[in-house]
Amino acid sequence: MSKPITVRDPLLAHLTLTTRDEQRFPDLRTEPLPGSRYSPAGILTTYIANVAFNVQRFPGFPERLFTAQKQQGAYQGLAQSQARVAEWLTQPGSLAQVHAAAADLQRINQEIMAWYAAKGVHSLRLYRSVGWLMVDDRSADYISAIQEALRQAQDRQEPFRIETDTLTHWGTQGEYAFGESSIELSLNIPTERILMCGPLMDGMEPQEYLILNPDPTGTQAFRPEEVTVRRISPSHLKPVVHVMPLHKREHYNLDLMPHITVYPNDPSQMDPKEYLRAVIPKLKERLDSWLNRRR
Numbered sequence: 001m002s003k004p005i006t007v008r009d010p011l012l013a014h015l016t017l018t019t020r021d022e023q024r025f026p027d028l029r030t031e032p033l034p035g036s037r038y039s040p041a042g043i044l045t046t047y048i049a050n051v052a053f054n055v056q057r058f059p060g061f062p063e064r065l066f067t068a069q070k071q072q073g074a075y076q077g078l079a080q081s082q083a084r085v086a087e088w089l090t091q092p093g094s095l096a097q098v099h100a101a102a103a104d105l106q107r108i109n110q111e112i113m114a115w116y117a118a119k120g121v122h123s124l125r126l127y128r129s130v131g132w133l134m135v136d137d138r139s140a141d142y143i144s145a146i147q148e149a150l151r152q153a154q155d156r157q158e159p160f161r162i163e164t165d166t167l168t169h170w171g172t173q174g175e176y177a178f179g180e181s182s183i184e185l186s187l188n189i190p191t192e193r194i195l196m197c198g199p200l201m202d203g204m205e206p207q208e209y210l211i212l213n214p215d216p217t218g219t220q221a222f223r224p225e226e227v228t229v230r231r232i233s234p235s236h237l238k239p240v241v242h243v244m245p246l247h248k249r250e251h252y253n254l255d256l257m258p259h260i261t262v263y264p265n266d267p268s269q270m271d272p273k274e275y276l277r278a279v280i281p282k283l284k285e286r287l288d289s290w291l292n293r294r295r
Contacts, residue, residue, distance in 0.1 A: 005111050005200045009096045009104035015041045019204030038078040043085045046166050052102035058216045063166050109195050117193045123190045126170035130183045153224045161219040172207045182230040
């Protein structure tokens with residue numbers, strides 16, 4: 001028996017479901033990193049979500065998948081994927097396909113909200129595990145930064161913010177636990193932020209939820225009790241000087257950016273207090289980093 005919500009747009013189905021149409025979209029294969037957000041599919045899905053829900057980041061807080069990274073390790077694959085997406089977006093009809101996929105993603109989101117609302121549900125408690133992977137040092141940086149942020153938050157007895165991508169995958173408790181080291185995040189997520197979900201859709205893992213983070217700083221607030229350190233190998237921890245940014249990224253990929261038209265956000269259109277709330281901590285971190293290098 002098929003599930004109640006389906007993906008109608010062929011591009012969106014190719015990018016997000018387990019059944020991919022490699023022949024119809026040969027330039028958007030999952031290589032060089034199959035199943036990864038570093039792939040062309042991962043980058044373009046994020047762009048489509050940005051278009052669909054008008055997600056815009058503050059200056060200095062770019063989406064990781066749209067930034068220029070070191071040409072090594074996993075980031076070499078990311079650079080290759082960015083080049084492929086940038087080339088695909090220049091092809092005739094590509095932007096029309098992006099907007100069609102964005103419209104379908106909006107419809108799916110509305111149907112998910114309506115399905116849960118009919119049952120009196122407007123938010124779900126979901127879980128996400130952050131694990132150490134033998135790809136590069138980014139996972140170790142991320143785990144160490146979260147652990148330090150958690151320690152400080154516990155001392156102050158107040159929420160703290162963790163940097164995330166625009167799109168992340170969550171599940172019911174126990175799903176998406178991986179790696180020798182793992183930190184489990186839990187969050188009460190409004191259904192309006194659920195873009196796709198396995199319980200209601202075919203072509204996804206049964207308990208998989210694709211979640212949107214529209215915050216202009218790219219961060220998500222957590223209470224200390226919503227973060228659980230499952231297991232941390234001492235060899236995977238690194239000295240942490242600054243909790244934010246959790247990923248070292250400064251600049252957009254200039255080849256990709258001319259095609260990602262919703263970026264960057266225009267500071268003149270922002271509320272001044274919100275702009276300063278976002279930018280001042282970033283400037284302070286850069287100053288602190290500079291001072292530490294001088295010591």
